[in-house]
Structure formats: structure tokens, C-alpha cells
Amino acid sequence: MKKNKSWRVLLALLATLTMVAAACGDDDDDTTAPADTTAPADTTTAPAAATTAPPAASAISVGLVYDTTGRGDQSFNDAAAAGGDQATAELGVEFSEATPNADGSNRAELLQLQADTNPLVFGIGFLFADEINGVALANPTVNFAVVDGVPTEDPAPNLALLLFAEHEGSFLMGAAAALKSETGTIGFIGGVNVDLIKKFEAGFTAGAQYINPDIEVLAEYITQPPDFTGFNSPDRGKEIGLSMYDDGADIVYAAAGGSGGGLFEAAKEFSEGGDSKVWAIGVDSDQYNIVDPAVRDYILTSMLKRVDVAVFNTIEAANSGAFVPGFNIFNLAVDGVGYSTSGGFVDDITGDLEDIKAKIISGEIVVPETLA
Amino acid sequence: MSERGLTDAALPGSPGRVDLAHLWKQRWFRWPVFALGGMIVLQLVEWIADPESEELLSGGQAGAMLRWSVPLLLAGLGGMFAERAGIVNIGLEGMMVLGTWFGAWGSVKYGPVIGTAIGLLGGALGGLLHAIATVSFGVNHIISAVAINIMAPGVTRFLADEIFSGYAGGSISQSPRVASFGSVELPVLDRVSWLTIIAFAFVPLAWYVLWRTRFGLRLRAAGEHPSAGDSLGVNVYRYQYAGVVISGALAGLAGSFIVTELTGIYREGQTNGRGFIGLATMIFGNWRPGGTALGALLFGYADGLQLRDRDGVHALLLVGVVVLAVLALRRALSPKRTVVEVGLPAVIATLIVVWYLLRDTVPPTFNQVTPHILTLVVLVFSAGRLRPPKGAGQIWRKGEH
Numbered sequence: 001m002k003k004n005k006s007w008r009v010l011l012a013l014l015a016t017l018t019m020v021a022a023a024c025g026d027d028d029d030d031t032t033a034p035a036d037t038t039a040p041a042d043t044t045t046a047p048a049a050a051t052t053a054p055p056a057a058s059a060i061s062v063g064l065v066y067d068t069t070g071r072g073d074q075s076f077n078d079a080a081a082a083g084g085d086q087a088t089a090e091l092g093v094e095f096s097e098a099t100p101n102a103d104g105s106n107r108a109e110l111l112q113l114q115a116d117t118n119p120l121v122f123g124i125g126f127l128f129a130d131e132i133n134g135v136a137l138a139n140p141t142v143n144f145a146v147v148d149g150v151p152t153e154d155p156a157p158n159l160a161l162l163l164f165a166e167h168e169g170s171f172l173m174g175a176a177a178a179l180k181s182e183t184g185t186i187g188f189i190g191g192v193n194v195d196l197i198k199k200f201e202a203g204f205t206a207g208a209q210y211i212n213p214d215i216e217v218l219a220e221y222i223t224q225p226p227d228f229t230g231f232n233s234p235d236r237g238k239e240i241g242l243s244m245y246d247d248g249a250d251i252v253y254a255a256a257g258g259s260g261g262g263l264f265e266a267a268k269e270f271s272e273g274g275d276s277k278v279w280a281i282g283v284d285s286d287q288y289n290i291v292d293p294a295v296r297d298y299i300l301t302s303m304l305k306r307v308d309v310a311v312f313n314t315i316e317a318a319n320s321g322a323f324v325p326g327f328n329i330f331n332l333a334v335d336g337v338g339y340s341t342s343g344g345f346v347d348d349i350t351g352d353l354e355d356i357k358a359k360i361i362s363g364e365i366v367v368p369e370t371l372a
Numbered sequence: 373m374s375e376r377g378l379t380d381a382a383l384p385g386s387p388g389r390v391d392l393a394h395l396w397k398q399r400w401f402r403w404p405v406f407a408l409g410g411m412i413v414l415q416l417v418e419w420i421a422d423p424e425s426e427e428l429l430s431g432g433q434a435g436a437m438l439r440w441s442v443p444l445l446l447a448g449l450g451g452m453f454a455e456r457a458g459i460v461n462i463g464l465e466g467m468m469v470l471g472t473w474f475g476a477w478g479s480v481k482y483g484p485v486i487g488t489a490i491g492l493l494g495g496a497l498g499g500l501l502h503a504i505a506t507v508s509f510g511v512n513h514i515i516s517a518v519a520i521n522i523m524a525p526g527v528t529r530f531l532a533d534e535i536f537s538g539y540a541g542g543s544i545s546q547s548p549r550v551a552s553f554g555s556v557e558l559p560v561l562d563r564v565s566w567l568t569i570i571a572f573a574f575v576p577l578a579w580y581v582l583w584r585t586r587f588g589l590r591l592r593a594a595g596e597h598p599s600a601g602d603s604l605g606v607n608v609y610r611y612q613y614a615g616v617v618i619s620g621a622l623a624g625l626a627g628s629f630i631v632t633e634l635t636g637i638y639r640e641g642q643t644n645g646r647g648f649i650g651l652a653t654m655i656f657g658n659w660r661p662g663g664t665a666l667g668a669l670l671f672g673y674a675d676g677l678q679l680r681d682r683d684g685v686h687a688l689l690l691v692g693v694v695v696l697a698v699l700a701l702r703r704a705l706s707p708k709r710t711v712v713e714v715g716l717p718a719v720i721a722t723l724i725v726v727w728y729l730l731r732d733t734v735p736p737t738f739n740q741v742t743p744h745i746l747t748l749v750v751l752v753f754s755a756g757r758l759r760p761p762k763g764a765g766q767i768w769r770k771g772e773h
Contacts, residue, residue, distance in 0.1 A: 069639075072536075072543020099544060102525065102641045220682070224740060232641060235634040236679055239436055243680035246432040258546070258639060265636040273563050292541060292549035 060319050062087065062095040063114025064311075065107065067125035069232055069258045070099035074290040075283060076257055076307065080124045080147065082285075083311025091319055104228075111135040115142045120318045122311060123149065126196055127228065133159060143323050145314050147307055148196060157325055162310040164330045166196070167203030168360055169303040169337030170255070171367045173281050174207025175356050176301055176339065177251040178215050179349045180279070185216045187244035189263060191231040191256030193221035200255035200283075200303075202371045210356070210365070218244050222259055234262030241266030245278050251300060253281035264291060267298035279345075288342035302340040309336060333361045403662070417690045428684050433676055435561045439634060441672025442571045443468070443626040443643075447650020448657060448664040449578050450622030454499075455659060456582060457615025458595035458608075458763040459506050463517030465647025466524030467498035467620040471627020473528035476547040476638030477535060479631065484553045488567065488628040495624015496617050498524060503616040507609055510767045521647075529640060536638070547638035550631055565633045574622070578661040591615055595761040598768040608768060623647060658758050678740060685739055689728045692749065696721040720749060 064084050066077045087093040096118065098110045107123070108131040114121045115135060120143045123132040129149030136144040136156035145160040155161060177186045188204050190197040201219055208215045220240050222230030230236070237259030244252050245266065252267070254260040260283060267280040282288065282302030291299065310330050317323050330336020339346070339353060346353070359365040414428045447464045454461035475491025482490070498520055505516035529544060536542030541549060555563040582588035593601035594611040602608050626646070631638050649671060656670075657663025677684045700717040703709050 068545075070543055070545045072541065072546055074541060222679075227740070229641070229644065232639060233644070234637055234639060235630065235642065238635060239440070239676065239679040243432060243436070246430075246680075261549075261637055262635055269563070273557075290541070294549060294551075 059092040061118045063118035063121040064097045066099045073258045079285045079307035083308035087315040107131045115139045167199045167367045168332045170200045170203030171207035173303045174204040178208040178211035183250045185248045187218040187249040187252035189254040190221040231257035237262030238266045245270040251279045264295040286340040304338040436676030437673040440675040441668040443646045444650045445668035446622045446626035448653035450619040451654040454619035455764040456595045457612045460513040460765045463520035464623045466521040467495040467623035468627040468643045468647045469524040470498045471495040471624030475628030475631045479550040484632045491628030492624045496621040499617040499620015503613045507612045545640040575661045575665045693721045
């Protein structure tokens with residue numbers, strides 16, 4: 001009996017330890033945010049630096065709050081991280097980062113946490129739009145920037161909105177797909193059915209029809225708002241990709257954040273099982289260079305959305321005291337969007353693509369932002 | 373309660389007057405008839421609704437149904453093992469989450485086969501924790517399971533940050549790419565993963581273990597009437613431990629399957645509530661392996677169709693109408709009919725027909741949930757007489773009853 005009791009105590013201890021470990025797990029993530037202890041020295045002078053533009057004696061510090069998938073999504077958030085890394089390397093900027101919990105309920109808190117120690121804070125992703133606006137109004141001495149987001153209220157005077165002409169880049173993807181397709185059917189997978197992603201579909205469809213008016217474009221969205229799990233569901237992305245390949249599409253473009261990885265798996269699986277090779281088109285980053293080598297040979301090209309350029313330029317501007325609040329548009333003309341050539345799969349059509357690109361920049365082709 | 377009573381509880385039976393009625397009572401005869409009838413209904417609906425892609429009965433859709441049903445099937449079987457031993461396990465979701473992380477970690481380090489086994493062990497660990505809390509310490513089953521469901525994502529996030537962040541392509545929320553288990557080409561279904569085949573092999577295996585072995589009899593005794601089992605010398609605690617640990621292991625295997633077969637990567641939150649749907653699957657299946665498999669296939673079919681063919685979901689409405697009509701008819705013919713039991717399915721079926729005729733498509737926001745709502749409606753009316761294990765959820769202390 002005695003022996004039995006001590007055994008139980010041991011187990012109870014073990015269980016408690018596990019719980020403690022779990023609790024640490026959650027904390028650990030959040031405490032990475034204010035990691036840089038050198039920041040406070042700068043913060044006192046930085047607000048002045050942002051508005052009155054004195055010479056930047058030492059580099060500012062920057063806070064980055066990613067979208068729920070976080071750094072390592074091989075897509076959108078990684079592009080933002082690359083901009084931060086570049087700023088660290090070239091400007092000596094120190095930056096701290098944070099990732100919201102899975103349901104994104106602590107976005108505002110993480111932004112505030114970053115604003116406490118940094119004179120410039122980024123929110124990466126359109127879901128930040130309203131929260132960052134609120135935090136910006138509450139912290140008028142700190143500069144804020146949000147990628148992709150337009151708040152529903154009037155934006156705060158210290159908030160920069162970094163927006164991209166995704167429809168222009170997607171137009172090039174549609175043209176590339178139509179030029180390369182042998183079946184005359186291509187596909188589009190959107191993560192969540194919101195205006196931002198519909199812009200991708202509109203540009204993609206218009207670009208494909210510019211090359212081949214009779215082309216069939218299959219389009220599907222993984223989830224409907226307010227369910228935003230469509231950006232984080234590679235399983236569902238893979239199944240939709242497989243069904244599009246089954247239906248005769250030979251090139252599918254995914255604007256679905258982390259779910260795009262599932263499409264690459266689908267392209268690989270379908271190509272290995274069937275007798276014809278099918279392609280996927282990546283988004284945001286040059287995904288050929290980021291994904292696992294096992295699937296990269298199925299990535300025709302990627303629509304580059306230079307979130308890294310936007311992040312870097314904004315940090316550079318703020319660092320030299322030239323932070324510009326309000327709308328900052330990154331389009332084809334300033335290389336804010338574009339296409340990748342890694343892998344060499346589009347080498348035979350780069351002439352056509354450059355031609356179209358020039359026409360878009362000159363205004364000869366006007367790319368629609370919504371579906372006809 | 374006799375052994376017979378444990379196995380064949382609550383089968384609605386009519387007296388065997390004709391041979392056909394007698395045959396109908398045999399399960400081996402009924403299942404193929406159900407399957408065949410289902411296929412005929414689907415084919416008819418496809419003719420009537422005439423969707424362009426003909427997805428309702430395609431090989432691709434059949435393959436998707438199998439793939440998407442496996443996690444639900446394994447979770448359902450897991451829930452069955454725990455509840456047959458008397459322990460309610462709504463912690464399946466958390467154990468599945470542990471399975472995804474451990475499965476991914478094992479696969480990255482040692483390849484998918486050993487990785488899947490490690491995922492299974494990860495889930496079993498969660499099961500062990502639940503068993504310690506509920507069996508040894510007498511904690512309320514729901515409280516313990518909720519704690520596990522909350523704890524598991526925290527543990528995996530911590531572990532992912534500690535370990536996956538060090539790999540190329542890994543981060544706090546995801547692992548590097550994970551290779552798949554390998555698949556085999558089958559007629560009609562195309563590529564079927566070996567792990568899918570193994571998962572479905574668990575259905576007859578679970579039946580054999582629970583209903584044809586001494587171990588199974590004692591385990592079920594612990595779940596039906598632990599004191600009676602105890603008085604006959606069954607070590608109730610040990611069998612409850614076994615049931616819950618097996619339960620966790622199966623949930624862990626489901627997690628591994630999601631990682632290696634459905635996605636090829638570990639991502640935070642990818643179980644997406646499947647543990648809970650697995651539990652619903654078990655209840656749908658009346659705490660039996662065959663019924664659980666049928667429920668998992670139904671949910672898997674709905675999931676796959678919803679992703680592969682949105683027009684098909686519209687056509688699926690007609691399937692719901694057929695099933696509801698059959699149910700209403702069956703109730704109407706039964707001597708113990710009530711107005712609600714006959715009228716409600718009939719009214720709902722009529723409403724669906726009206727909706728179907730008025731609209732060409734299901735609105736996209738509703739699309740995602742339509743298959744599940746339909747399945748639930750069918751479930752509610754077909755539930756009939758479910759019979760859970762008598763002792764499930766009860767905290768049993770040796771010598772106190």
C-alpha cells in the first residue's frame with residue numbers, strides 16, 4: 001500500500017512538470033518579443049527622429065508582428081522577414097519579432113508590446129488593419145506600418161499602408177500559364193474569399209484571357225470569411241489541387257499563403273502517378289528557392305510580391321527620418337511586384353512576359369482589380 | 373448481462389418470416405446492400421442534377437473520401453476503445469495534436485515509417501496522461517480531457533520552437549517537408565496510401581480484439597459494469613489504462629496520417645477539430661467498429677466533395693432528400709410511429725427540395741458546412757436506439773461501489 005502511494009506521488013510530480021513545460025511553451029513565444037534590451041536607450045529619442053528628421057546617429061530598432069503562420073511559412077511572412085534581415089545586415093537595425101497565437105486574438109497586445117520598445121512597428125498582413133490602427137492612435141509617438149491592410153476607419157496619422165498591385169503581378173502569371181498550358185485549362189486557388197485575394201484571381205484570369213480568350217480558368221477558394229483557416233490548410237489546398245489536375249488543368253496558381261505548400265505536393269503526386277507533368281505557380285516569395293528540393297521542380301514561376309522591398313524601404317525611410325504615413329503603393333513600375341525565373345522553366349517566354357510588363361507599365365494594358 | 377447482450381444490443385429485428393427478412397438480419401448481407409443502394413442513389417442524383425464534373429461517383433472522389441475519412445476513423449476507433457473501457461475521452465483532439473508533432477519530428481529524423489510509429493507513441497503518451505488522471509486519481513473525465521486539449525497545442529508549439537526552428541524550412545508553427553508513406557495503385561481509387569489500408573485494417577482488428585478475445589471481454593466488462601467485473605477478478609484499473617492508452621495511440625496515428633499523407637508537413641492547428649468529429653463518428657457508429665467506419669466514410673465523402681466539387685454539394689442536397697424520405701417512410705410504416713418522427717423529416721425534405729429548385733448553387737458561405745449539416749440531420753433521424761457502454765463517464769473506485 002505504501003509503495004503504491006509513493007508511485008502515485010511520482011506520477012503526480014511528472015504530470016505537474018509536463019503542465020509547467022506546457023505553460024513555458026506559451027510564454028516562451030511571447031517573451032521573444034521584447035528580447036533586445038538595448039532598445040529603450042533609442043526609444044526616447046526615436047519619436048522625435050520620426051517627425052523632425054535629425055541625422056540618424058545610430059540605427060533605430062524595429063518590431064515585426066507576423067501573421068498567424070509566422071516566420072517560416074516559405075511565403076508571405078518569410079518575405080517580410082527577409083526585409084527585416086536585410087535591414088539588419090545593411091543598416092544595422094535591430095529587430096524583434098512576434099507571432100500571434102493560432103486564432104490571432106492577441107494581435108493588438110503584441111503590437112502594443114512592440115510599440116513599448118520600438119519606434120517603428122510592422123503588422124504583417126491585412127488582418128492587422130483595424131488592430132494596428134487602434135494601437136497607432138493610442139501611441140502617437142511611434143510609427144506604424146501595415147502590409148496589405150486598409151483599416152475600416154480613417155487611418156491614423158502615424159500609420160503607413162503598404163499596398164501592392166497584386167493584380168498586375170497576377171496578370172503576368174495568367175499570361176505565363178496560358179502560354180505554357182497544353183490542355184487549355186488552368187486553375188486558381190484562393191486561400192480565403194476576400195477582396196484582396198479576389199484581386200489575384202481577377203488579374204490572373206485577365207492575363208490568361210489576354211493570351212488565349214478561350215482558356216478555361218477553374219477557380220476555388222478554400223474557406224469563406226470569417227473563417228481564415230484557408231491560409232493555413234495545406235491538406236485542403238492539396239485536395240483542391242488534385243481535383244483541378246483531375247479535371248484537366250495542367251497549371252494551377254495558388255494565392256493561399258501556407259496552403260500553397262499543399263498544391264506543390266499535389267503537383268508532385270499527380271505528376272508521379274499520371275503520365276503528364278503538371279505545374280504549380282507560387283506566390284509572394286520566389287518559392288522555387290524556399291521549398292524543399294523534392295517539390296521545387298513543379299514550380300513553374302512565382303508571383304513576386306516584394307514585401308521584403310516594402311519592409312526594407314520603410315525601415316530605411318524611418319531610419320533616415322523620412323517615414324511616409326498613408327498609402328505607399330508598390331506596383332510593377334517600381335518592381336513592387338514581378339515574376340521569378342528560378343528553375344529556368346519560363347526562359348522561353350520571358351520575352352513575351354517582358355513585353356506585357358512594359359505594356360502594363362505604360363498603361364497600354366489596364367489590369368482589372370475585380371472579376372469581369 | 374450476457375455475452376450475447378453485449379454484442380448484439382439494440383438491433384431492430386423483425387421476426388424471420390421470409391428468407392429475405394432473415395437474410396436482412398445478417399450484417400454481412402445488409403452492408404453490401406446499403407453500399408449498393410447508396411451508389412444507385414448517387415448515380416440517380418447525378419442524372420437528375422446533371423453536374424458538369426460528375427464528381428459524385430468519380431474515382432478521384434472515392435480516393436478523396438478514403439483519405440479524408442482516415443483521421444476520423446482512427447479517432448473514432450480510439451474513442452471507442454476508451455469508452456468501451458468506461459473512460460470518456462474527449463481529449464482525442466489533443467492526443468491527435470501530439471501525434472502530428474511527434475509524427476512529423478520522427479519522420480524528419482527517421483523517415484515516415486518510424487516517424488508514424490513515433491507519432492503513435494506521442495498520442496499514447498497523451499492517453500497515458502488521461503489514464504493517470506482519470507483512472508488513478510479519479511479526476512472527472514471531461515476536466516482531464518479538456519486540460520489535455522488545451523495543453524497539447526502549447527506543448528507542440530514549445531517543442532516546434534525548440535526543435536523545428538533549427539531546421540531549414542521549419543519554424544515555431546511548422547516542420548520541414550515530410551515524405552509520405554508510399555502508396556499503391558488500386559483500380560477505381562487510384563493511389564491509395566499504405567497507411568490508409570492499415571487504418572482500415574484496424575476495423576476488423578478492433579472488432580476481433582474487443583469481441584473475440586479474453587482481453588476484449590474484460591475491457592468491455594470494465595466499461596459496462598466495473599464492479600461486476602471486479603467481483604469476478606478482473607483488474608478494472610489495468611483494463612481502463614489499456615483502453616485509454618490504445619485510444620491515445622490511435623489518435624496519435626490519426627495525427628501522423630494528417631502529417632505524412634494529407635499534407636506532407638506539420639503545421640500548427642492542422643487537426644482542425646477532427647478529434648471531436650471522430651467522437652461524433654463513434655457515436656454515429658453506436659460504439660462499434662463497423663458503424664464507426666461507415667460514419668467516417670460519410671464524413672470523409674462530404675469533406676472530399678466539398679473541396680473537390682462545389683456544384684456537387686448542390687446535388688448532394690437531393691441525396692439528403694432521398695435519405696430523409698426513406699427515413700420518414702420507415703417511421704410511417706412502423707407501429708410505434710409519432711407525428712414528430714414522421715413529420716419532421718418530411719418537412720425538412722420538402723424544404724430542401726424547395727431550396728434546391730429555387731437556387732442553382734449553394735451560397736459559398738454555406739457550402740463549407742452543408743455536407744456536415746446534412747450528415748447531422750440524417751444522423752439525428754437515423755440515430756434510433758443508440759446504446760453507449762453503461763459505465764462510460766463514471767468514476768469507478770475499487771471497493772466503493
